[in-house]
Amino acid sequence: MPIDPGLQRLALGTILAAFVGKNAPEWLLALLADGLAGVTLFGTNIENPKQTADLTTRLRSVRRDTLIATDEEGGDVTRLAHRTGSPYPGNAALGVVDDVLSTRMAYASIGSELAACGITLNFAPVADVNTTDDNPVIGTRSFGSDPALVARHTAAAVAGLQSAGVLACTKHFPGHGATRTDSHLGLPVVDVPIPVLRERDLPPFAAAIAAGTAAIMTAHLRIPALTGAGPATFSRAVLQDLLRHEYAFSGAIITDALEMRGAAEVAGGPGPAAVLALAAGADLLCLGAHVTPALVDTVVTDIVTAVADGRLPRTRLEDAAARTAALTPAAGAPAADAPIAGIGWEVARRALRVEGSAEGFGNALVVKLHTGPTIVEGRVPWGLGVPALSIAAASTSPDELIGRAGSRPIVIIGRRLHRTEESRYLIESLTRRHTGAVVEMGWPSDWRPTSARAFLTTYGAGEVNGRAAAAALGLLHPRD
Incomplete structure (x- = not known):
C-alpha cells in the first residue's frame, strides 16, 4: 500500500x-x-x-x-x-x-x-x-x-x-x-x-x-x-x-x-x-x-x-x-553580542577549590589517571594543558611513578578518582611516600588522600578548568 x-x-x-x-x-x-x-x-x-x-x-x-x-x-x-x-x-x-x-x-x-x-x-x-x-x-x-x-x-x-x-x-x-x-x-x-x-x-x-x-x-x-x-x-x-x-x-x-x-x-x-x-x-x-x-x-x-x-x-x-x-x-536571530572574552577563565578560576598548599609544584611530574570517559563526554581532550604521563591505576605501581619523578613532586589528575579501589590505593600509597598533589576534575566526593600536600577540585574537565588548576600549581602562567 x-x-x-x-x-x-x-x-x-x-x-x-x-x-x-x-x-x-x-x-x-x-x-x-x-x-x-x-x-x-x-x-x-x-x-x-x-x-x-x-x-x-x-x-x-x-x-x-x-x-x-x-x-x-x-x-x-x-x-x-x-x-x-x-x-x-x-x-x-x-x-x-x-x-x-x-x-x-x-x-x-x-x-x-x-x-x-x-x-x-x-x-x-x-x-x-x-x-x-x-x-x-x-x-x-x-x-x-x-x-x-x-x-x-x-x-x-x-x-x-x-x-x-x-x-x-x-x-x-x-x-x-x-x-x-x-x-x-x-x-x-x-x-x-x-x-x-x-x-x-x-x-x-x-x-x-x-x-x-x-x-x-x-x-x-x-x-x-x-x-x-x-x-x-x-x-x-x-x-x-x-x-x-x-x-x-x-x-x-x-x-x-x-x-x-x-x-x-x-x-x-x-x-x-x-x-x-x-x-x-x-x-x-x-x-x-x-x-x-x-x-x-x-x-x-x-x-x-x-x-x-x-x-x-x-x-x-x-x-x-x-x-x-x-x-x-x-531560530537564527542575529547574535546579540560577540562571545564574551575571558568569561570562561574567570568562572573556572573562581570555581577552583584548593585544600592544603599548592606551592612547590612548578616542576612536578604530571600523571593523568584514566578512568574512561562517559558516553556523553566522548573522547574530548582534558587535563591541565601541560605534558602528562597517561596511566591506568590497575597497571601502575607507586614505585614506578616515584622512579620517574625522581626528586620532583608528583601531580595526579583524574575524573571520578574515588570510584575505584585501584585509583584510591595508588594515590594513597604514592602520597604517603612522595610529595604529591591531587586534582579532581569530576564530580567531587568526600574522599581525600590523607597524605597529599594539596587537593584541588575543578568541578569540570573543560580546557579552562584544567588551565585554572595548572596556574594554581605553578605549572602554567594564567595567561599561557
Missing part, C-alpha cells in the same frame, strides 16, 4: 537526523527537501567555525527553516571544541561560583559562538539536580545538588542562550540527577514518591519554563509512581499531565536519542520508540548519532503505519509537526 505523501511529510517533520563526516550527504539533503525537521551535529561533523558555518549554510540552502541542533553544554560536553576541550567551565563550576550573572554571560557567549556557526537549537542547559554522587551520566553537567540553586542557574542559562538567538532545550525531564544507571546503556529507575520529585527534581524545569525555554528534552528513565514499567519518554502522565497541563509548558517536547537502550530496548527499536514517544506527547524525535537513510525510512514507515492502524492519532502527529515547525521563526 503506497504511503500518503502528506502523512510522510508530517512524519519527517518530527525527526532530527544526523550523519557522519564534514559534508552533508546527498541522502540527507533529499530528506530535508522532503520535510525532515532538521539535523543534529556531533563532533564528527565539526572541524572549525568556518567549516561549520559553511556546512549549516549548505543544509539551509535546501530549506531555510531547517533546524540545526547540537549539544554544547560547556565543561565536559562540547561539540564546537571537541578537539581542544571547552573554553567554558561547565555547570558544576558555575553552580559553585553561584553568580547568576556569570552563568547568563557564559551561556550568552556559548550562544554567540553557536549562532555564528549557524546552529539554532542547543540541547542545554542540563537542569538535573545531581543528588547521587556516583551518577554515571550527569555529575559535573549539573549545576549542583540543591534544587533552588539549580533552578536559578537554569533560568539564567536559558536567558543567556536565547539572548543570542539560539533556542534552549532544557534537559532531562523530569530529572536524571538521582540515577545510578546511564540511560545510554539501560533503563534507570528513580523509585521515589511524586512529592519528592516536586520538591527535588522539578523546580529547575519550572524555572526554565518561566524563563521561556523554547524546548524541553525528555529522560529515558522509569519512575514507577508516574511511568509504570516504561520510561518517561513514553509516558502521557509525564509529558501531558505533568509537563503540558500542570506546568503549562507550551513549547516543543524533544526526546533524548531514541537509539539509547533506555528507549530502544524497551520499545523494540527506534521505530516503535518513535511511535510511543509521539503518542505520549513528544513533538521532535532525536535519532542519535548513527543515522542512515534506512533508519529514517523505518521510523517514518512505523509512524505512518501507527496512524493508519489507529495507534497514533493523526491529530497528534499534526500537533507534533506544528510545534516543531513553530521553533524555526525564533
Whole structure:
C-alpha cells in the first residue's frame, strides 16, 4: 500500500537526523527537501567555525527553516571544541561560583559562538539536580545538588542562550540527577514518591519554563509512581499531565536519542520508540548519532503505519509537526553580542577549590589517571594543558611513578578518582611516600588522600578548568 505523501511529510517533520563526516550527504539533503525537521551535529561533523558555518549554510540552502541542533553544554560536553576541550567551565563550576550573572554571560557567549556557526537549537542547559554522587551520566553537567540553586542557574542559562538567538532545550525531564544507571546503556529507575520529585527534581524545569525555554528534552528513565514499567519518554502522565497541563509548558517536547537502550530496548527499536514517544506527547524525535537513510525510512514507515492502524492519532502527529515547525521563526536571530572574552577563565578560576598548599609544584611530574570517559563526554581532550604521563591505576605501581619523578613532586589528575579501589590505593600509597598533589576534575566526593600536600577540585574537565588548576600549581602562567 503506497504511503500518503502528506502523512510522510508530517512524519519527517518530527525527526532530527544526523550523519557522519564534514559534508552533508546527498541522502540527507533529499530528506530535508522532503520535510525532515532538521539535523543534529556531533563532533564528527565539526572541524572549525568556518567549516561549520559553511556546512549549516549548505543544509539551509535546501530549506531555510531547517533546524540545526547540537549539544554544547560547556565543561565536559562540547561539540564546537571537541578537539581542544571547552573554553567554558561547565555547570558544576558555575553552580559553585553561584553568580547568576556569570552563568547568563557564559551561556550568552556559548550562544554567540553557536549562532555564528549557524546552529539554532542547543540541547542545554542540563537542569538535573545531581543528588547521587556516583551518577554515571550527569555529575559535573549539573549545576549542583540543591534544587533552588539549580533552578536559578537554569533560568539564567536559558536567558543567556536565547539572548543570542539560539533556542534552549532544557534537559532531562523530569530529572536524571538521582540515577545510578546511564540511560545510554539501560533503563534507570528513580523509585521515589511524586512529592519528592516536586520538591527535588522539578523546580529547575519550572524555572526554565518561566524563563521561556523554547524546548524541553525528555529522560529515558522509569519512575514507577508516574511511568509504570516504561520510561518517561513514553509516558502521557509525564509529558501531558505533568509537563503540558500542570506546568503549562507550551513549547516543543524533544526526546533524548531514541537509539539509547533506555528507549530502544524497551520499545523494540527506534521505530516503535518513535511511535510511543509521539503518542505520549513528544513533538521532535532525536535519532542519535548513527543515522542512515534506512533508519529514517523505518521510523517514518512505523509512524505512518501507527496512524493508519489507529495507534497514533493523526491529530497528534499534526500537533507534533506544528510545534516543531513553530521553533524555526525564533531560530537564527542575529547574535546579540560577540562571545564574551575571558568569561570562561574567570568562572573556572573562581570555581577552583584548593585544600592544603599548592606551592612547590612548578616542576612536578604530571600523571593523568584514566578512568574512561562517559558516553556523553566522548573522547574530548582534558587535563591541565601541560605534558602528562597517561596511566591506568590497575597497571601502575607507586614505585614506578616515584622512579620517574625522581626528586620532583608528583601531580595526579583524574575524573571520578574515588570510584575505584585501584585509583584510591595508588594515590594513597604514592602520597604517603612522595610529595604529591591531587586534582579532581569530576564530580567531587568526600574522599581525600590523607597524605597529599594539596587537593584541588575543578568541578569540570573543560580546557579552562584544567588551565585554572595548572596556574594554581605553578605549572602554567594564567595567561599561557
